[in-house]
Amino acid sequence: MIASFYDELAPFYHLLYGDWEAASAQQGRALAGLLGRHGIGPGAHVLDAACGIGTQTLGLLPYGYHVSASDISPGAVGRLNEELLQRGLKAQVRVDDMRTLLESEDASADAVMACDNSVPHLLTDGELLQAFHSAYRCLRPGGMLLLSVRDYAAIERQNPDVRPYGLRYENGDRFLATQVWEWDGDTHYDLRVYLTHESPAGECRTQVLKSRYHAVTIDQLLTLMHAAGFVDLRRHDDVLFQPVLTARKP
CATH class of the missing domain: 2.20.25 (N-terminal domain of TfIIb)
Structure with a gap:
């Protein structure tokens, strides 16, 4: 259901923004700043585990990060490949499920991110915990998990x-x-x-x-991230248009 939804949405996704190009650039700048403040600078490997058509991937690449991008939607992945080609940018792009991240190697990433309220597509705490365990596996020691989500407790x-x-x-x-x-x-x-x-x-x-x-709350997400082994859990309200959660692999 998730894959088919985004397959159908992929050709039009940019039209959900008033100016998608500007939003992508702004998000890339903000994410690069946050990663840099946490010691993950240019040259680091970032896995965008819910890349969609590339809003964050395309925004982050100009800052010198090596980005691997994956999504459960083949249509979204195909659209991202087109966007990369048009811009002369390069990223490793593949179809994968954020619950398992089977196409990503152990301890291969300095940061794993999933933005634009993607993780609440996982409908149970068990699926969320599975995704956080998979992200933990893919991170190097000291690596960061980064999520942006709606604050459902305030809605x-x-x-x-x-x-x-x-x-x-x-x-x-x-x-x-x-x-x-x-x-x-x-x-x-x-x-x-x-x-x-x-x-x-x-x-x-x-x-x-x-x-x-x-509609999982931020407190519950932080609890599940901690249960998956993450430490230094933080909420940031001044990075993107949604709250950003970060955590570290020890």
């Missing part, structure tokens, strides 16, 4: 919760995207993304993409 439960992205324009077309959250209790919700395209002639078509999220 009011409304049912349905309608969240429009805004109107975008591309190649003469109008593009409107809206999220609808439908809560199933307090800890999980179904997500629908409505993508509407209007041609210059006024012809419209709408796609509906479906996924599901685990």
Whole structure:
């Protein structure tokens, strides 16, 4: 379900941002600064374990990091390869599942990151713990795990919760995207993304993409990261548009 959702979204993902190129550059700058402040500087190997179409990978590469990028969605990975080619940038890109990271070697990365609220796609604490164990395995001693997530404890439960992205324009077309959250209790919700395209002639078509999220709290994520063996757990509210969590492998 996760893979097919992002396969369908990959061609349009950049339109969810007002300016995706600027957002990618800003996030890359912010992440490079955070990594550098923790002793992980240019030349270090970063594994982007939920790369999507490359928002963080593309932003980080100009700062001299060696990036391996993986995602469960073949469509997103394909889009990232296209974006790298267009920019003349290089990264190792592959399809992989952040729960297992089977394509990544033990102790091969100085940092493992998963941004843009990707880890709450894992619907149970057991899946989350599995992902954190896999990240731990892939990190060198002293390496950092870095996540950006929504603060679900601060989000009011409304049912349905309608969240429009805004109107975008591309190649003469109008593009409107809206999220609808439908809560199933307090800890999980179904997500629908409505993508509407209007041609210059006024012809419209709408796609509906479906996924599901685990509204796991930041406190619970930190507890699970600690259970996986991580230390020096921190929350940062001044790096990206979502809270950033960091932790170290001893």
